[in-house]
Amino acid sequence: MKNLKKMNVIKIVLLIMLSHSIISFSQKKEDVYLVLNNADLDYYIAGNFDLNRTYITIYNREEYQYHQKKVEEAKKNGSYHFDPASGRDNLNIKVRKLTFEVLAAERLKASSCDIDRLNLVDYEWILNNSWKKIAKQDYDFKDIYFLKKIDDNEYVSYKVGITIVDH
C-alpha cells in the first residue's frame, strides 16, 4: 500500500515535470532579425556600419527629412537656435526615433537563403515591439539583431537593446 502511494506520487511529479517541459518548449522565445536597408522609405539611419559602432538610431525618414529641411532654412535666415544643454532646437518639430545600444557586433558570411530562414521582422515590428523589454510588458522575442549587408554574402550583425537617451 505504502509502495503504491509512493509510485503514484512519483507519477504525478513526472507528469508535472513533463507538462512543464512541453509548455516551456512551446513558449521558447526566439531571436528576431531586422535587415537594415538604406533605401527603405520608412526609416533612416546615419553613419557607417562597422564593428566599433556602439549605438544605432533609427529615425522616421519623412519626419527626419522635413526637420533637416527646416533646420537648413532656419540656419539660412539666422533664426535657428540649438540648446546643447537640453539637446533640443527652437523648431519644435517632432522627429520620431528609436535608439539602440549595440551589445555585441560581428561580421559574418551568410547567403540569402541563410537570411531567409531567420525570424525576420520589419520596421513596423520594431516600432511596436522592440521597447517591450523595458516596459515590463509581455514580449515574445529573445534578442533583437540588426543585420547590415556590407558585401556579397557578408553582413555585420549587431545584437541590440533599446535605450532611452536624454541630455
Place this chain on the structure above:
Amino acid sequence: MSFFNKRYFTVIIETRAPSPPTPYVSIAYMYPTGGGQNQGNCEVGCENNWNFGGGGIYGGDVVEIINNLTGKANCTYLKLKNNSILQKTIERFKGKTPINLIINQKSNLRLDDYNPKSELVNAKTYYGNSYNINITLNTEQANNRPSLALVRTILHEAIHAEIYRKVKTTSGVSLVNGEWQLPDGSRANFPSLFDTYNEDPSNPYHNYMAKYYREALELGMKEYATSIGETHSDQFYKDLAWNGLLNTKAWENQYADPAYAKKEKTRIITVIANYEKSKKNECH
C-alpha cells in the same frame, strides 16, 4: 552568439567582444521586502528629501559607480564627489537598486554620434535595457566652460539617471505613438513622477526635473562654488538650474503672461551664455 547564428551562419569573420556582463543582482535588491529601505515608498519624499540629513545607506557594493573620466572632466568630478547633492544621488545607486552608473566622456559628443549633421551637446544619459545607466560628457564642453557649468551638467545628468532608476525599478516605460509614457502601474508608487512625465511626453524627464529637482541643482552648485571660493547670488544659481529645462511645460506653466515668460527666458539664456563664456574650466 545566438541560436540562429550558430545554426545558419557558418563563417564568422570578425567579432567585437560584447559589453562586460552585467553583475548578477538578487531580486531582493530590486524588490526589498520587510525592513530595509524600500525605494518604492519614497515617491515625493525623494524630491523633498534632498536636504535630509542622516547617515549613509550603503547596503552593499553589488552596484557600482564606474568613473572613466580623464583631464578637466575628471578633476571637476573628483572635486564634486563629496558634494552632498551628488552624494544623495549616488547613494541611491548603492545597495538599493541593481543599476550601475557609468560615467564616460567623448570628444565632440553629438546628438547622434554617427550623424555629422547633428548638433554638439553638453552631455547624454543613456538608459539601456541592461542594468547600466551611461552618462557621457562632451570633452570640449567640459574643458571650455567654467567648472561650475560642468558641475551643473554632471548634476543634471546624475538626476536624469536617478529619475530613470525610479522608472526602471517600478513600471518601466512604454512607447505610445512614438512617445515614451509611464504605464498606469507606476502611479501607485510615484504619482508625481507619473503625472509630470505624462504631462509633457515630448520632454518628460526635463519636465519632472524642472518641477522637483531645481532646488537640488541650486544647492549642489552653490555648495560646489563655495568649495572653490566662488560666490554668486541666489538668483544666479536659480538661473543656472534652469539650463536645459526651459523647453518644458513646467517652465511654460510658471507664468500667466506669455510675454513676461519670453522676456524672462531670454534673460536666463543670456545669464547662462555670459557665464559659460566667462572662463575656461579652471580645475587643476
